[in-house]
Amino acid sequence: MPFQPLPQDQPHIILGCPDCHTSWVVYEQQIGLPVPCPGCGSAARPTRLGYTDAGSGRQVSFGSFRRLLEQPDTAQRVIPMVEHWLNVRHEGGLQFVDGAGQPVPLAEVHFRIQGHAQWQGELYNQYMNVAR
Incomplete structure (x- = not known):
């Protein structure tokens, strides 16, 4: 079954692709799941770069x-x-x-x-x- 976020969830974990160096944001629950790079499609294990500024108030659940x-x-x-x-x-x-x-x-x-x-x-x- 594919990952389905809960209605209140917001992505806030920043991942980075070791192949093309694209960074993107995922949900906490996706850590450990196969997450292909949106830049190059690589299935390489992405590097966890940190967290978004959850206090920015600009995220939409x-x-x-x-x-x-x-x-x-x-x-x-x-x-x-x-x-x-x-x-x-x-x-x-x-x-x-x-x-x-x-x-x-x-x-x-x-x-x-x-x-x-x-x-x-x-x-x-x-x-x-x-x-x-």
Whole structure:
């Protein structure tokens, strides 16, 4: 069964690829699981680089991210952003596919966004527009 974060979970562990030196953010529960590099796809064991600044207040939990995609008024703004950032295509509901038509798990979409400071900030702003 693939990894599924809990609604309140937020990725905050920074990993680094020993092959291409890409860094990305994963959930605590993913440590020890096979986590391919989003930069080069390497299955090499990533290096744990540390933690994100969880006190920044800019992270959007997985559950909140799902709600943004499920609500029609926010989905029409968030989905095009996700498609542009990650070069994926929305297939309806909570489904995304990559350029080859392969499904991209929603948890992966979420942590890739949370691992990029600018995208994380823009998603947070979208969430705060709804929460206020």
